[in-house]
Amino acid sequence: MKSARIQALLRTRPTSSEAWAIYAESKNEPPLDLGLAIAKKFAKRAVDRNRLKRAARELTRNKTPGNFVELVIRLKQPVGQSTRGRLRNPEYQELKSQLQGLVS
DSSP, X not given: OOHHHHHHHHTSOOEEOSSEEEEXXXXXXXXXXXXXXXXXXTOOSHHHHHHHHHHHHHHHHXXXXXXXXXXXXXXXXXSOTTTTTOXXXXXXXXXXXXXXXXXX
């Protein structure tokens, strides 16, 4: 997905949870387009950003929605505040379950 399209979707009203915001819009072409916005401001370590992106891709990979959509998934809050910026497994599982609830 191109950055201009991501910017346009970020201006729409999101579906959100405590930690995630999902911006979606219908389109006519069959493949699902996915944009991920996980800022360094919220996940300091590249390892953590990549892990969250991998989880988001995994959750959306096998989705076949009735009407095809463009999705932009954005992280809204910092991770690892109690562990000096490191994303630990319990927090990761919580973030992943929140995202799964929004995507399903």
